[in-house]
Amino acid sequence: MVLVQLAHITSVAIENARLNSALREQDRRKDEFLALLAHELRNPLAPIRNGLEALRLSDDPAIQEHSQAVMDRQLGHMVRLIDDLLDVSRISRNKMELRRARVVLADVVNNAVETARPFIDAARHSLEVTLPPRPVILDADLTRLAQVFSNLLTNSAKYTPPGGHIRLSAERSGGEVRVVVRDDGIGIPQAALTSIFDMFSQIDRSIERSNGGLGIGLALVKGLVEMHGGTVTCDSAGPGTGSAFTVTLPVLEPRAPSASPGGPGGDRDSSSGRRVLVVDDNEDSALTMAMMLRLLGHKVEVAHDGLAAVAGAESFRPDIILMDMGMPRLNGYDATRQIRQQPWGAAIRIIALTGWGQESDRARSKEAGCDLHMVKPVPLAELKKLLATV
Structure with missing residues (x-):
């Protein structure tokens, strides 16, 4: 009887030690994340303030145009950081609602490429997109699903040396479609593949800081994909070998096309004079x-x-x-x-x-x-x- 009690006490002590260790690790990662968040939110403020001072000091149109471009770019960076934080928070608390509709995968990808294109072009990467010859229909929130692929494309652009190659390809198989975003960038250590989609998880803090970002983009990708009934996985042979992210989603059968409520002039710009x-x-x-x-x-x-x-x-x-x-x-x-x-x-x-x-x-x-x-x-x-x- 005494031996049984000792074994139980030992088992409880080991489990408590394991839980305490896990909590300390999570707390450490959270503290690092908060420190990086403060760093990333402060970073855009310096060029925004400098741009404002340049606008006050100079009447040169070229300087004013450059300052405005810098401020607009840095403001966009801050907005993306805050939006990602809010989105991850909503997903973790089951507060995000998808506006589902029948959407075409090509439209989703086009929206994603449009968002990621400035980052790809800035790094002089080449981008190749290959989609199935027939339309792939999804039951999805177009904006949120485009956010998934724009995050993956932007991630590839960020972690691929200048002049690299990024490829997005899709293949339908039965009732699913597999979309792969592949690059020839810095790659991912094998030990990190199992935790890369976790919140507060980052591969290399120095790399993250040098490229900008909070390391929550992949956590957001995973949450949005799973809300669409899909899965996302990552594969890499190690540092320097590039990486591939595979998103698998359920597809819908196409139906007969109906007349579009739009038409010529449907995207009219009649906003003047309000x-x-x-x-x-x-x-x-x-x-x-x-x-x-x-x-x-x-x-x-x-x-x-x-x-x-x-x-x-x-x-x-x-x-x-x-x-x-x-x-x-x-x-x-x-x-x-x-x-x-x-x-x-x-x-x-x-x-x-x-x-x-x-x-x-x-x-x-x-x-x-x-x-x-x-x-x-x-x-x-x-x-x-x-x-x-x-």
């Missing part, structure tokens, strides 16, 4: 948004709190309101409700434009009466498309 009320308590954000909209030919007024928004909507009678949600005196939710209660308020299109992007935030703005919920910062192309549909 009356827009910009509401934001951040004055810099509101004034720069108003400046951009005026340059696009719109008539714009600005309000910096909810009460001013209601008064401005009544006097200005805008076609569209870009409404911040967190504001003093009266928040955006209550301001929207008050506008909707007015006889003239029903026809106005109110867009929640906020830094809060969780599903609960979207539900709250919809309940308040907003027609759409957009997360800051909104790309210019998306804003123009929105205004064209009013």
Whole structure:
């Protein structure tokens, strides 16, 4: 009896030691990740600040154009980092919802290549894309699935020496399609293949820092692929041998084509001349948004709190309101409700434009009466498309 008890105690002690070791390792990796996150978020701020100073100091059009290009590129980098963080968080908490539809694999790949192309071209890589001769139909969220392949392509571009080769190929087999992204880059150590898709997992911190990134892209890829009912694996013969990522997805049978609701002129640009009320308590954000909209030919007024928004909507009678949600005196939710209660308020299109992007935030703005919920910062192309549909 004593021996049995001793064996049980020993077994429990060994298991506790194993769990404690695993927790310490996870905690160490988390601390490293947070340190790298701070590093990666600070990095773009230096060229953005330098670009602003250059714009103040020089009237040279060439210098101004270069500074603006640098600032735009670095801002895009920050937005991608934050979006990836939010996406991984939503997946881990089962809060992400896919907007599934019948999509063609070629459209997914084209969107992914368009996103990754600047990184590929900047490194002077060659890209070869090979798809099946017949359309491959998927039940998928086109945007999210394109994000999977753009992450893989960007990853290959990042970890392949300049002038390398990247190939994306797809092959259908039965009810599945296998999409392989292959490169001749730095490769992956065998020991890392089993953990490369884990959150907070990175192969080589010095490589990650030199190339930029948080090491969460592959965790995001794995989560999105599995949400689509697929799998993703990685293969590499070791350092210096390149790597191959294989995504396997279920396919749908094609159906007879139907008439497209679009047509010639369906992508019209008729956004000129809108009356827009910009509401934001951040004055810099509101004034720069108003400046951009005026340059696009719109008539714009600005309000910096909810009460001013209601008064401005009544006097200005805008076609569209870009409404911040967190504001003093009266928040955006209550301001929207008050506008909707007015006889003239029903026809106005109110867009929640906020830094809060969780599903609960979207539900709250919809309940308040907003027609759409957009997360800051909104790309210019998306804003123009929105205004064209009013």
